[in-house]
Amino acid sequence: MKKNDILMIHGTNYKKMTKELLAAAGLAEMIGDQSKRVALKPNLVTAKHPSQGATTHSELLAGTVEYLRDNGFQNVVIMEGSWVGDRTGEAFRAAGYDRVCRMYDVPFIDLQKDSWKEYEAKGMRIKLCDQAAAVDFMINMPVLKGHCQTTVTCALKNNKGVIPNSEKRRFHTLGLHKPIAHLNTIARNDFILVDNICGDLDFEEGGNPVVMNRILGFLDPVLCDAFVCDCMGYSLKDVPYITMAEKLGIGSTDTAHANVIALNSPTEADSKFTMTGRVKRLASYAAPKDACSACYGSLIYALDRLNEAGKLRKGLPPVAIGQGYKGQEGEIGVGQCTSCFAKSLKGCPPKAADMAAFLAENWK
Numbered sequence: 089m090k091k092n093d094i095l096m097i098h099g100t101n102y103k104k105m106t107k108e109l110l111a112a113a114g115l116a117e118m119i120g121d122q123s124k125r126v127a128l129k130p131n132l133v134t135a136k137h138p139s140q141g142a143t144t145h146s147e148l149l150a151g152t153v154e155y156l157r158d159n160g161f162q163n164v165v166i167m168e169g170s171w172v173g174d175r176t177g178e179a180f181r182a183a184g185y186d187r188v189c190r191m192y193d194v195p196f197i198d199l200q201k202d203s204w205k206e207y208e209a210k211g212m213r214i215k216l217c218d219q220a221a222a223v224d225f226m227i228n229m230p231v232l233k234g235h236c237q238t239t240v241t242c243a244l245k246n247n248k249g250v251i252p253n254s255e256k257r258r259f260h261t262l263g264l265h266k267p268i269a270h271l272n273t274i275a276r277n278d279f280i281l282v283d284n285i286c287g288d289l290d291f292e293e294g295g296n297p298v299v300m301n302r303i304l305g306f307l308d309p310v311l312c313d314a315f316v317c318d319c320m321g322y323s324l325k326d327v328p329y330i331t332m333a334e335k336l337g338i339g340s341t342d343t344a345h346a347n348v349i350a351l352n353s354p355t356e357a358d359s360k361f362t363m364t365g366r367v368k369r370l371a372s373y374a375a376p377k378d379a380c381s382a383c384y385g386s387l388i389y390a391l392d393r394l395n396e397a398g399k400l401r402k403g404l405p406p407v408a409i410g411q412g413y414k415g416q417e418g419e420i421g422v423g424q425c426t427s428c429f430a431k432s433l434k435g436c437p438p439k440a441a442d443m444a445a446f447l448a449e450n451w452k
């Protein structure tokens with residue numbers, strides 16, 4: 089796998105998808121020596137089930153552990169420190185990680201209880217938990233979702249879980265962006281496995297999940313977060329820590345030259361889900377017919393961007409989306425399934441950023 093590759097797999101069997109993606113990435117060869125200590129770092133921000141849109145699905149942990157064991161890696165641990173105010177142990181049980189640890193006999197390390205040391209991080213002094221610093225290979229497993237302060241959160245910000253609570257508080261007093269960028273000069277990002285199953289629309293604690301039913305793989309955490317901006321319809325200017333991290337030499341924001349490798353295609357069979365709260369209100373502007381969840385989720389993010397820009401109003405024709413529109417004519421639609429419509433955006437699925445731009449110009 090190359091640094092500008094983006095692996096993508098769609099579906100609802102998350103454990104199987106995880107194993108397939110890791111095999112396609114060649115993770116075992118990437119790690120090398122089977123005696124190495126490999127850590128899985130999920131996002132366990134709060135004590136809620138992953139279906140709420142805040143935390144990494146336990147199936148991704150189970151799939152990763154099974155893949156590693158199948159390839160001879162025994163020294164595997166799961167580690168995380170929940171955010172200040174939530175106890176990691178409660179979050180651990182709510183997300184179902186206790187069952188994964190029992191089933192595979194994998195230790196869980198609560199980084200809230202770990203010791204730490206301070207490191208030079210390219211112009212900032214930053215504390216890092218000792219157990220996180222000691223691993224040989226770190227698999228960063230963030231959730232792609234919105235965030236009330238930093239707009240989006242994914243790979244770079246997920247590493248806030250490997251610092252002590254006192255440092256998390258200090259990061260907030262420093263405005264988050266600069267310390268997050270600098271943290272990633274010392275925190276490991278050996279492989280990034282992104283839970284893009286149902287991350288929240290705009291809040292890191294969940295409550296308005298946007299179902300996409302996708303898992304993504306990256307080597308570059310900056311490319312990952314830049315791609316997340318495209319997926320949610322934001323620009324890099326909306327999330328300053330991403331370009332700050334690029335300037336520190338951590339990775340590249342050049343999504344235009346990224347190599348997206350889709351391991352399968354989205355299907356309408358993956359789109360059985362219920363919508364809640366704000367997502368449901370945004371969905372009332374769409375007319376889905378057998379829409380794949382990756383496509384529909386992208387449209388929800390695009391509609392949210394248009395809503396922020398004050399461009400949603402009553403009387404707009406509904407935006408057609410889904411395989412049920414193949415070969416049919418109509419007014420306006422997104423995705424290649426609506427290619428016979430008077431106005432249609434190509435792509436399968438198109439990114440939210442492209443959908444938002446297309447609708448801003450053509451939706452009258």
Ligand code: SF4
Pocket residue numbers: 354355356378379380382383409410411422423424425435436437438
């Ligand atoms: S364009 Fe059609 S087939 Fe492609 S993701 Fe969208 S709904 Fe699915």
